[in-house]
Amino acid sequence: MSVEAESQAVPSRPAWRRAIGASAGVQRFLVGLAIPLALAAAWEIAVFAGLSDGRLVPPPSRIFAEYAELWGNGDLIRHILVTLVRVAIGFGLGAGAGTLLGALAGYSSLTRRLIDPTLQGLRAVPSMAWIPLFVLWLGIFETSKYALIAVGVFFPVYLGVMGAVLSVDRKIVEVGRAFRLSGFAMIRRILLPAVLPAYVLALRAGLGLGWMFVVAAEYMGASEGVGYLLIEGQQFSKPAEIVAAILTFAVLGKLTDVLIAVIAAPFLRWEDAFGAHQGGA
């Protein structure tokens, strides 16, 4: 009951809890865990009872053992760090460029007419198709991976920022004009706060694609990184390692997504939209 009482007191609730959706508390979390836990337990029992040898679909105990081994010899943390650095650099480049060009295209119709058709054309290219070119241009090592991730991040951020700037309420902009704001002051005091919620969403969408593309980048050739564990697991026929890598990606993806949400939450407390007060991140 104390959990519910706390969710009533919206302003006093710490923003980070709202951002990660902890408001309805442990109860909801456990409900969400029920199906995966039940499936895992059932499979574990099935393998234990000899109904399957679990070679291609490893039971949870073998995945844990795999984790323990990877963790124990320090491999797991090394691979995670390598992958995180790749995503961070690729995301930084892609989100930076997407923000800049998206803001320019949204703010000035001339810029939009100039660059938007080209970018929309490039967007139509499935991003994986760039891989051979990037490898030829940038080599097979890190730079081409950064570039691929950046391309993946760029488009959702660009589109999100441009759309957000274009859809800022004209009436709110007029308030700015009535107070004689123009140029930079208008951007800082009206446009920037107005686009912030949509911008955070765009960044989160971009980050999701960044994680997708880091897998592709590492899959196309890498000697380390969580994606490399996938290849290794495939080549040495170790499904437990593949599943461990998959789970690692899931956890990393969710954690970094929550990180953005948490950082943004204090700036978005004012939001008045469906979902903004339901603790849904």
Next chain:
Amino acid sequence: MLALQNVGKTYPNGVRALDGFTLTVAPGEIVAIVGGSGCGKSTLLRAVSGLDRSSVGTVTLDGEPITAPHEKIGIVFQEPRLLPWLSVAGNVGFGLEGWPKPERNGRVKAQLDRVGLADKATVWPRELSGGQAQRVAIARAFVTRPEVLLLDEPFSALDAFTRADLQDHLLDVWADQKPTLVIVTHDVDEALVLADRVIVMRARPGRLYEEIAIELDRPRDRQSAAFDFAKRRVLAALDRSLDRRATSDDAETKTSAGAALWW
């Protein structure tokens, strides 16, 4: 003094929204502008505010031409248009950016007191009712102490009780600083409660049709015979502006129908 000289506005699609509008408003005077829809009331207000420019004619404030938003001219829109990411106090102080903090806070607080929302200073706009939000919008416009305040149907979205309440609030705040008020309204009662002068406009093209001076003492009693008489004069003028047959002579019977129908 606010002076409009032969102001006209033709939109790019050829619509003449406003034509040859001439009016001078004395400092501290309250002018209400009424008229049927499409008579150019809002166009007029936007030209005075500097948000839009007139096609012909000039708007001047104390001799200074107004072609862009001016610090001495404030505006309250039909909707509160509060900035949702600022607290109520932040919204009220929006026009005081760059002021020393103590002075700014003092003014904001005083203005919020004046509209009866001192206890709401720290809440978000989303937590306000429609009437409260519009009071914040009024406070935001008054806090910079404009010489002229324009109000574009400011209370039209509110229920009758809230509207009467806000009209009183508006007169209270006006009494402090005595700025010139130009208020566009659909509501004849509102015009009569507030204004020293009611301007009736006529549509296609929008132009000044009739001026009616309201010489009633404030606070005005909405039930008094004098109020009723003034109301009939305005309604009759509105009927004539819309080419209804009612004249001021037989207004007695016809305006009741007109009153219900003129907008």
